[in-house]
Amino acid sequence: MLELRGITAGYDRKAPVVRGASLTVAPGESVGLLGPSGCGKSTLARVAALLHRPDSGALLLDGEPVRRWRHRAPRAQRTAFGVVFQQPRLSADPRLRLTDLIAEPLRAVGRRDAVPDRVAELAQAVGLTPDLLDRRPHEVSDGQLQRACLARALVLRPRWLICDEMTAMLDASTTAALVTAVEDYRTTTGAGLLAVGHDQVLLDRWCDRTLHWDDVTGSTPPTTERLQRQWTRQAVYEPEANSRDKLVPKRSHGAA
């Protein structure tokens, strides 16, 4: 279980951007997090992925409180997370060929032996052809680079995936391909997912449940009214309304 309890975090202790945020993701569960631009979703996602130390609150991994973040976190905890950000060009070393970009985490943990097989397997999973693997980031499109960043996030077989606006800059077919690759990975491994975004249609179709920022940061659990709104949205949802719906298969929502 991934649990965030009463997280307060930001970039200035006197003015935190996230105040008292709580959410949980169970193994194998996919949770969407929706909120307006600038509310603090990425900051909270970075806390969850051990990339940003909160000012207060607790992060529990399988009941164990996390005590260290970033490079100070134990390797086993750091490598339990695969993270994909919105802008692949900011998270990819421009000097690396895509094959080396994908293999970066394996090399960092001394698993050079696994590189050829794992890169080939993941390139296929995310839809990258061998000719693209030899190119550097400036020689591929944003969508192709994001596919490589997703492969890199999966290369160490993480138990938790954090996708922060992973598809925000991409077209419908690339969005569908990336979501499918994430879901195939989760089906085979049982990994949990926190998917952050603004696109309610996409998150409702992709995830088991979608949380709203106000609920996550409120001091009380989601109200009945909000839960009703969520389930009503899912019940009345018209699949023909958006082209992404034709491409992203609808997941079954247990309680809907």
Ligand SMILES: Nc1ncnc2c1ncn2[C@@H]1O[C@H](COP(=O)(O)OP(=O)(O)OP(=O)(O)O)[C@@H](O)[C@H]1O
């Ligand atoms: N490195 C930083 N230093 C200072 N302030 C930052 C930093 N990163 C983000 N912020 C500020 O923190 C606030 C929350 O940013 P964050 O990126 O977490 O929001 P968000 O909800 O993910 O936004 P968006 O949906 O637009 O990506 C914003 O006001 C932003 O300007």
